[in-house]
Amino acid sequence: MSNTTQGDVPEEAAQTAASGSTDASLASQRKSSRTGRARTSGPGSDGGQGGGNHNRGKWIAGIIIAVVVVVAVILGVVWSRRTTPSENGASGTTQETMTVGLKLAPTNMDIRNQSGSALDQVLIDNIYEPLVGRNAENKTTAGLAKSWDVSDDATTYTFHLNEGMTFSNGDALDSEDVVWSLNQLLEKKYAGYDLLRNIDSIAAQDANTVVIKLTAPYSDLLWSLSGRPGLVFDKDAQYDAKTEAIGSGPYLLKSFRENDSVTLERNENYWGTKKATIKTIILRYYADDNAALNAFKSGSIQVLAPVMNAKMTSSLTSDDRFVVGQGDGTDKYVLGMNNKGTVLSNIKVRQAIRYAINHDEIIASRGGVDAALGGPIPSLDPGYEDLTDLYPHNVNKAKELLKEAGYDDDNPLTLRLEYANTYGTEFGEQLKSQLKEVGIDLQVKVVEFSTWLQDVYTNHDYDLSLVDHNESHDFYQWADPTYYYGYDSKEVQDLYAKSLAATDESQQEEYLKQAARKVSEDAAADWLLNYRVTTAYDKGVTGFPMNLNQSRLPLASVDYKK
Amino acid sequence: MKGFRSRLRRALSKIGGTFGYIWHRGEGRFALIVLGIWLLVCIVAAFWTPESLDTSDGYNTWASPSPAHPLGTDGTGRDMLSWLMAGSGTELQIVVATCMLAALIGIVFISFTLARSALASEIAVVVTDTLLSIPIVLIALILAVPLGASLTVIIIACGVSYGLNLARIAKPQAVLAANSRYVEAARAAGSSRGRAFFRHVLPNVIPVMSVQLSICAGTAILAEAGLTYLGIGVPAGTASWGASLSASASFISIFPLTVVWPGALITIVVVALNLFGDSLRRAVDPVVNSQLRAAAEEVERGSGK
Numbered sequence: 001m002s003n004t005t006q007g008d009v010p011e012e013a014a015q016t017a018a019s020g021s022t023d024a025s026l027a028s029q030r031k032s033s034r035t036g037r038a039r040t041s042g043p044g045s046d047g048g049q050g051g052g053n054h055n056r057g058k059w060i061a062g063i064i065i066a067v068v069v070v071v072a073v074i075l076g077v078v079w080s081r082r083t084t085p086s087e088n089g090a091s092g093t094t095q096e097t098m099t100v101g102l103k104l105a106p107t108n109m110d111i112r113n114q115s116g117s118a119l120d121q122v123l124i125d126n127i128y129e130p131l132v133g134r135n136a137e138n139k140t141t142a143g144l145a146k147s148w149d150v151s152d153d154a155t156t157y158t159f160h161l162n163e164g165m166t167f168s169n170g171d172a173l174d175s176e177d178v179v180w181s182l183n184q185l186l187e188k189k190y191a192g193y194d195l196l197r198n199i200d201s202i203a204a205q206d207a208n209t210v211v212i213k214l215t216a217p218y219s220d221l222l223w224s225l226s227g228r229p230g231l232v233f234d235k236d237a238q239y240d241a242k243t244e245a246i247g248s249g250p251y252l253l254k255s256f257r258e259n260d261s262v263t264l265e266r267n268e269n270y271w272g273t274k275k276a277t278i279k280t281i282i283l284r285y286y287a288d289d290n291a292a293l294n295a296f297k298s299g300s301i302q303v304l305a306p307v308m309n310a311k312m313t314s315s316l317t318s319d320d321r322f323v324v325g326q327g328d329g330t331d332k333y334v335l336g337m338n339n340k341g342t343v344l345s346n347i348k349v350r351q352a353i354r355y356a357i358n359h360d361e362i363i364a365s366r367g368g369v370d371a372a373l374g375g376p377i378p379s380l381d382p383g384y385e386d387l388t389d390l391y392p393h394n395v396n397k398a399k400e401l402l403k404e405a406g407y408d409d410d411n412p413l414t415l416r417l418e419y420a421n422t423y424g425t426e427f428g429e430q431l432k433s434q435l436k437e438v439g440i441d442l443q444v445k446v447v448e449f450s451t452w453l454q455d456v457y458t459n460h461d462y463d464l465s466l467v468d469h470n471e472s473h474d475f476y477q478w479a480d481p482t483y484y485y486g487y488d489s490k491e492v493q494d495l496y497a498k499s500l501a502a503t504d505e506s507q508q509e510e511y512l513k514q515a516a517r518k519v520s521e522d523a524a525a526d527w528l529l530n531y532r533v534t535t536a537y538d539k540g541v542t543g544f545p546m547n548l549n550q551s552r553l554p555l556a557s558v559d560y561k562k
Numbered sequence: 563m564k565g566f567r568s569r570l571r572r573a574l575s576k577i578g579g580t581f582g583y584i585w586h587r588g589e590g591r592f593a594l595i596v597l598g599i600w601l602l603v604c605i606v607a608a609f610w611t612p613e614s615l616d617t618s619d620g621y622n623t624w625a626s627p628s629p630a631h632p633l634g635t636d637g638t639g640r641d642m643l644s645w646l647m648a649g650s651g652t653e654l655q656i657v658v659a660t661c662m663l664a665a666l667i668g669i670v671f672i673s674f675t676l677a678r679s680a681l682a683s684e685i686a687v688v689v690t691d692t693l694l695s696i697p698i699v700l701i702a703l704i705l706a707v708p709l710g711a712s713l714t715v716i717i718i719a720c721g722v723s724y725g726l727n728l729a730r731i732a733k734p735q736a737v738l739a740a741n742s743r744y745v746e747a748a749r750a751a752g753s754s755r756g757r758a759f760f761r762h763v764l765p766n767v768i769p770v771m772s773v774q775l776s777i778c779a780g781t782a783i784l785a786e787a788g789l790t791y792l793g794i795g796v797p798a799g800t801a802s803w804g805a806s807l808s809a810s811a812s813f814i815s816i817f818p819l820t821v822v823w824p825g826a827l828i829t830i831v832v833v834a835l836n837l838f839g840d841s842l843r844r845a846v847d848p849v850v851n852s853q854l855r856a857a858a859e860e861v862e863r864g865s866g867k
Contacts, residue, residue: 290815311624311637312816361620365639425798425809429638432799433618446798447710 092540097280098560101292101301103308104550105259105285108242111228112190117470117551120228122262122283125554128247130230131159131178131210132222136547138330138380138472140222144173144232144248145210154217154503155200161208165271167234167248173271175204180235182212192228196221197500217501219508220473250276250556259285264555276556277543296322296536302560305535305549310367316536324536326369327546330378330472331531333423335431336456336465339524340486343415344463348405350523353464354391355398356438362430363529373530375520376478380548382505383475383512387520398438407439414441418456419466420449427466427528457484468531470551475499475512478519487524491515583845583853590841596834604651611644615801624817633823637809642823648801649824653783653831656713660720660782661775667725668771672736673759675729687733690726698723698785699792706794716795720785724778731774732767739766769846773839780835787828803828 106118111128124130133143145159165173182202185193197220200213214221224230237246245253248271251264262283266276284301286292289308296304297316307313313324337344337353344350363370371379374387407413415435417428428444435442442464447455456462465484469477479496481488492515499511519525537544543558584590612632619639627634633642674686702719709715739745745762753761783803789795790804791811798805803824810820848854 289812293815309813312813315816358620365620365623365637421793424637425805426638428798429640430618430620433616433638433640436616444799445710446793448793451710 092562094277095540095560095562096278097282098278098303098541098558099282099284099301100555101284101286101295101304103286103289103292103306105287106262107258109245109253109256109262110241111231111245112185112188112233112241115191120551121549121553122264123245123247123253124228124231124552125249126251126264126556127245127249127253128231128233129249130226130228131182131232132226132230134223134226134552136545138548140226143226143230144178148222152503154219155214157212157214157221158205159210159212161210162271163208165248166269167237167246168252168267168269169234169237169246170269171234171236173232173234173248174207175210176207177235178210178232179204181232182229184233185229192224195224195227195229217503219500219502219505223473250274251281254280259287261285274556277559278555281555281558299538302541303535303537303544305533305544305553307534307536310369310534313367313534313536321539322536323539323541324534325546326532326534327549328371328378328380329470329531329533329548329550330380330474331468331470331550332373332376332378333427333528333531334376334467334469335526335528336462336467336485337523337525338460338462338464338484338486339488340460341463343413346405347523348401349407349413351391352398352401352405352438353435353440354523354526355394355401356435356440357431357526357528358393358434359388359528360393361434362427365426365430366529367534369534370532371530373527375516375527376475376525377512377516378530381472381475382509383499383516385513385516387517390517390520391523391526395437402438402440409439412439412441414443415463416443416445417464417466418445418447418452418462420452421446422449423466423468431464460484460486466528470531472548472551475515478515478524485525487519487522489518489522489524492518579853580842580845583851584838584841587841587844589837590845593834593838593841596830597838600650600654600831600834603647604654607644607647607651611641611647613641613644615640615644615648617641624813624820626819634820636806636820637813642806642820645801645806646803646823646827649803649806652713652796652800652802653786656716656720656786657779657782659713659717660724661778663717663721664724664728664778665771665775667722668728668732668774669764671726671729672732672763672767675733676736676740676759676763678755690729693722694726694730696723699789702785702789702794703792711790711794711797713796713800716782716786716789719789720778720782724774724781728771728774728778732770735770736763736767739763773843773846776835776839776842780832780839783828783832783835 102118102121104116104118104121106114106116106122108114109119109123111119111123129144131144132148133141135141144161144165146162147160149158149160150156159178161173161175161178167173179202182196184190186196186199198214198216198218200215202210202212205211212221232248234246234248239246243256250267250270250272252267254263254265256262264281264283266279268275270276284295286295289312292301292304293307293312293315295301297319307316307324310326316322316324335353335357337350339345339350359372363372372388374390375385377383377385402408402413417431419428425444425446428442428446432442432444452465456465462484475496477483477485478487478489479493481493495511495515495518499508499515502508502511520527533546533548533550535544535546535549538560540561541558542561545552545554545558581594585594617640619635621639622635623637623639625631625635625639631641631643633646636642636645671686671690675683675690677683677686698719701722702715705715705718740759740763742762745758748758748762749755786795786802787804787807790802791808796802796805806824807821807828810817810824814821844850846854848858
């Protein structure tokens with residue numbers, strides 16, 4: 001249960017971000033309505049009181065002002081249109097500064113204590129580096145360790161570190177720092193410690209070699225070490241981790257302003273062969289999607305990730321100053337079903353719901369860029385298999401199954417759907433109308449995240465629920481019968497245990513594949529879609545990571561020419 | 563029985579006269595026409611909308627106006643026109659319930675301020691003033707904790723706030739009436755305090771109250787839109803103008819038209835309600851309404867004879 005909290009925090013952060021945006025836009029609305037009123041009340045009251053020439057004079061003045069404004073606006077538009085091609089023409093030189101617009105803001109910079117993907121996004125690969133690297137396909141590569149050996153029984157991992165590594169403060173980075181960082185993580189139970197399992201010992205063999213011994217094989221060890229648990233910190237450095245960061249990465253944390261921005265500056269003494277391309281990168285947080293889009297269109301930010309709804313891109317794709325693209329991710333929009341609930345413990349009802357849902361339509365309504373997902377494992381995770389044809393959209397079959405379960409027009413089925421308001425009301429409304437077609441009356445309740453936590457996550461008092469489970473490698477949810485799905489399958493639990501104990505990768509994937517298929521066949525839940533991040537950037541920007549860029553954003557090789 | 567019928571006739575002709583006076587002026591006519599259409603749409607939408615409210619077309623979201631969808635579709639692919647029509651019923655419910663609650667609370671507090679005991683009346687005044695200083699949004703946020711997003715939140719928050727306001731505004735009128743000679747006479751003739759309040763004081767307050775309530779009605783619609791935007795108003799799945807507006811608001815820079823429809827609707831109806839309140843005040847205020855003055859003089863002359 002404890003490792004589940006990790007996945008929830010981003011959502012909570014999203015919520016605070018959302019409420020922040022509400023306040024901001026309310027304030028702006030109030031402001032605009034006030035000015036609007038002031039403007040309109042002027043001529044109106046004058047018109048009523050004044051008369052004759054005086055009145056006419058005012059009208060003429062008003063018309064002149066209006067004409068001037070219109071002409072100014074037209075000129076402004078024409079002028080801005082005309083200047084853009086010349087800007088585009090030059091392939092130019094690399095800019096000193098680039099600004100990136102993001103959505104979820106971290107509350108502080110303390111990556112050891114503060115969970116949430118917003119922190120991973122800023123700090124990992126840019127400021128702190130993990131022992132094992134991770135590439136854009138979510139696979140492990142060389143990191144601080146240039147290579148590693150695994151014993152045949154997969155219980156001893158020997159890591160060979162790069163030589164001559166330094167932290168940004170000049171301290172050397174060697175096996176001592178690695179061992180200290182990992183041991184501290186386990187000892188003090190810092191964020192992500194539970195991803196390192198079966199650890200027997202972590203020790204330095206020499207200055208450039210670290211040996212991790214396991215009590216039993218753990219196939220996710222390398223992947224875990226490529227994330228937060230594998231980060232290496234300077235043992236001797238003293239700094240306020242909430243606002244400062246001293247790591248070994250290609251960037252330095254120059255400033256952090258809560259809910260506003262993070263400024264990164266190139267680490268001129270980076271130990272690696274390739275230093276960061278752009279000198280200063282500012283990450284700016286926009287809680288409000290419209291504000292973000294406007295900032296992007298006006299050129300005050302060069303990259304916007306994510307463009308919240310792909311429908312928003314219609315105004316960007318037509319503009320040749322911008323490039324719009326999608327990246328894969330591990331966000332699974334899971335329609336959770338209470339497998340222990342009175343109605344949904346019946347597999348026929350669950351299957352009927354899966355047949356009743358038209359995933360294509362849901363994806364199309366969001367702009368058609370998300371991927372269909374037929375099971376619990378997304379394409380970037382090990383064990384992925386396209387399971388979308390297990391339950392294709394089929395209204396008649398859904399009705400049949402419901403009839404077999406004892407529900408028809410005379411005895412209609414009523415179900416509750418409860419989910420957090422961060423996901424918007426559209427999902428609920430769509431599901432309501434799709435399930436109506438097979439005779440299920442869906443009662444949708446959109447609530448605060450804290451209410452959802454209480455009702456669904458803790459008390460399991462729900463029929464259906466919708467959550468974006470954005471974590472990677474999170475199959476444990478289906479092997480844990482106490483999780484809020486209440487899905488309890490011995491077969492799946494065994495397969496998952498086998499996958500963790502597997503000594504080679506293909507074996508691990510095979511077990512996970514079988515387990516995922518079983519979960520999907522049992523209709524333990526429905527997977528509405530696999531969210532794909534839409535990123536928009538200035539056409540002068542190259543090398544911006546598209547995959548998984550909401551949890552990992554390596555910026556060192558990004559270039560921005562003008 | 564005969565007395566009742568004649569009284570009813572008199573009351574009806576009085577109301578008719580008031581409406582006639584309102585209709586007489588341009589802004590009053592506008593208000594009456596808009597409010598009439600609103601009621602008509604509410605009745606129609608209760609039985610029929612161009613498209614069923616359960617229909618949604620995910621392949622056709624945020625569509626521009628077309629013959630099939632005269633006002634386009636929203637983010638779920640539902641017909642905007644149908645949902646706005648259905649929303650007018652929800653608004654009417656909110657407005658009616660809010661006004662009734664406000665009137666009730668107003669009357670209760672006025673009766674307290676007129677209480678025999680000076681302490682009770684003092685307490686009522688202090689309580690009114692104190693509660694008035696709490697913003698509607700805060701009341702709504704507190705109520706939303708146990709109730710969740712629901713119509714009840716809007717109705718109670720607005721009803722309480724406007725009711726107290728009402729009590730504050732109508733109080734001088736009520737005190738004036740309560741201290742008048744005719745109330746004194748009625749009391750001397752043996753009528754109870756309660757009877758005196760309902761027969762003599764309340765009728766004096768009703769004109770002020772009805773004007774205030776029609777303004778409350780406009781504000782209630784605005785409050786619905788605002789609170790729904792904050793996520794504590796109308797629950798998901800219920801049609802309302804505020805819900806349509808807040809759903810579209812996040813896409814204002816891409817699909818501005820979808821914000822225009824509910825926005826314009828709210829503006830027009832709220833303006834109409836406010837103008838109606840203004841006209842009503844004119845109609846029932848003898849200082850402004852010369853017809854009323856003439857009638858009063860006639861009565862006076864008649865009684866003088």
